[in-house]
């Protein structure tokens with residue numbers, strides 16, 4: 294998960310009990326779940342974004358319905374079927390059946406539906422999805438696919454994709470609570486939203502059902518924590534908040550407030566010390582040095598930020614502010630015409646490549662034609678929960694609820710259904 298698309302969200306929603314939550318989110322029919330239906334409407338997850346063609350298949354008959362749920366046709370079981378937009382007005386099935394531009398696909402026996410997308414001249418399998426699929430034409434000749442899915446099934450898919458298979462049971466439970474909280478927070482922002490979340494790193498990675506041994510462990514963690522979300526007390530009200538998490542904080546979390554006023558809530562104030570993530574694999578706990586050419590940095594910054602053009606050739610890069618725990622918060626670029634501009638280090642990181650510059654906790658200096666990033670600590674934005682820290686604490690015998698209270702100060706888990 295990264296925070297670039299999740300910031301600028303509106304403020305935390307209020308929930309005081311299940312009834313209020315359920316009233317805010319009218320329940321709709323549930324499909325293809327082995328779990329008890331959740332008393333919330335389905336989550337609406339964008340699983341394919343502007344693709345030219347999709348392919349669907351299920352072990353049972355798939356019915357095709359219009360927006361009024363009228364049945365328009367059906368697809369036989371175990372038969373891959375290609376869908377493509379035609380003339381900005383119809384969706385064509387295997388060059389035969391044609392339907393309106395906004396349809397629902399539902400497996401009749403509540404079996405999951407396998408979805409593939411055509412991208413870069415080849416078919417790519419997305420995953421196997423519980424619930425139903427909405428397929429809609431956008432941008433005149435592209436398709437969006439939105440999975441309407443029970444929240445608990447969605448959470449299971451997210452935990453399977455976002456947690457590591459080696460995670461301790463308590464860490465999987467913690468991840469389930471955090472991912473459920475993240476989902477319901479976004480679902481309650483706008484109960485009538487057509488899409489609650491994307492299925493990518495911009496929100497939470499989601500690839501549908503996972504039915505292997507890891508998937509079964511994840512299912513146990515999700516079922517064990519069913520309906521549990523994190524809240525904090527705001528006056529006499531319990532409020533949800535955006536439960537950010539990232540792979541490894543490297544030493545301390547960073548405050549979320551600089552990234553959006555709605556994140557200025559007690560559980561996201563940051564500066565939580567953590568070296569439990571030292572067990573993170575590879576260079577996720579400590580990284581660098583990384584060398585990048587000054588010319589490429591200049592080019593990437595000016596391509597994205599107008600104010601970067603005004604300072605001329607970059608002559609100095611320095612940390613201009615830090616969090617209370619010492620993490621760089623903003624960087625200052627000084628140019629050949631003696632002007633400067635400051636940018637959040639997290640934005641610099643995303644401009645230069647978030648997998649190369651793994652975190653914002655680093656030392657930086659210009660060395661001739663290059664820029665050296667060294668003493669790098671952690672992987673990810675460092676907001677909220679440290680996932681490898683959670684695993685480290687679980688291995689030391691801590692329980693999921695206590696771990697989450699540690700990383701989200703003043704928050705507590707409550708069961709809302």
Ligand SMILES: [Zn+2]
Nearest residue numbers: 567570679682
């Ligand atoms: Zn950590």
